[in-house]
Amino acid sequence: MKIFISGKGGCGKSTVSSLLAKEMNRRGFKVLALDTDESNFGLHAQLGIDDPEDFMNYFGGKKVLFSKVKELPDRWKSGELPVEYISSKENIRLLSMGKIRSFGEGCACPINVLSSRFLEILEREPDEFLIADTDAGIEHLGRGVDKGCDIILVIIDPTLESIKLSGKIGQMATGIDKPYYYILNKVDDETEEILLQSVDADRVIAAVPNERSIFTANLKGEEMDFPLGEISKVVDFLEDFKSRVA
Numbered sequence: 267m268k269i270f271i272s273g274k275g276g277c278g279k280s281t282v283s284s285l286l287a288k289e290m291n292r293r294g295f296k297v298l299a300l301d302t303d304e305s306n307f308g309l310h311a312q313l314g315i316d317d318p319e320d321f322m323n324y325f326g327g328k329k330v331l332f333s334k335v336k337e338l339p340d341r342w343k344s345g346e347l348p349v350e351y352i353s354s355k356e357n358i359r360l361l362s363m364g365k366i367r368s369f370g371e372g373c374a375c376p377i378n379v380l381s382s383r384f385l386e387i388l389e390r391e392p393d394e395f396l397i398a399d400t401d402a403g404i405e406h407l408g409r410g411v412d413k414g415c416d417i418i419l420v421i422i423d424p425t426l427e428s429i430k431l432s433g434k435i436g437q438m439a440t441g442i443d444k445p446y447y448y449i450l451n452k453v454d455d456e457t458e459e460i461l462l463q464s465v466d467a468d469r470v471i472a473a474v475p476n477e478r479s480i481f482t483a484n485l486k487g488e489e490m491d492f493p494l495g496e497i498s499k500v501v502d503f504l505e506d507f508k509s510r511v512a
Contacts, residue, residue, distance in 0.1 A: 296391055
């Protein structure tokens with residue numbers, strides 16, 4: 267299953283991606299974590315994995331990506347990815363599409379084009395979950411990156427901006443016939459109730475509490491390895507969803 271994690275900047279996409287990967291790992295599933303966010307540098311630390319080399323360099327770097335993407339095969343098996351561009355720990359592998367690392371080097375458009383095509387042609391291994399941590403907002407949807415996914419999980423934090431963006435993501439997901447669901451994040455009893463009244467509550471599959479331990483680990487750049495009940499609920503949902511659409 268190819269799972270896309272979406273939402274506004276700062277809502278907790280990387281945190282939820284990491285916690286989901288860790289819970290899946292505990293259950294014995296293989297996980298390919300895909301970092302498609304060109305401006306967020308924290309996913310590898312949250313997973314407790316070394317920062318891999320940018321996958322775009324496999325193709326010669328960002329300057330030639332537009333032409334190289336056209337040369338990609340129709341199918342690319344997950345088990346055949348170049349190991350020198352993958353960092354791993356236990357059952358979790360991490361692949362980073364590319365980052366903006368220098369002043370004036372240009373936009374992230376080539377990286378997004380690579381992500382879109384790569385996710386479309388990638389074939390998972392049996393019993394492997396792919397978790398794509400996307401960039402903030404809806405640009406990845408505008409560029410068609412999400413056409414290769416099986417399900418979109420929208421992270422909603424207690425802000426009006428996040429509520430409004432979740433509606434737009436849902437609208438765009440419906441337009442491309444992709445199922446989408448909501449995960450509330452950083453909530454307490456009061457903010458959870460407000461969010462449930464502000465979005466389609468039938469699509470909410472979990473409400474992750476505003477845990478101090480998660481905040482502190484993020485601040486220190488430490489591994490996100492907290493077996494939370496709400497994250498376990500999400501994995502239960504994904505396992506059931508996978509069995510129903512298989």
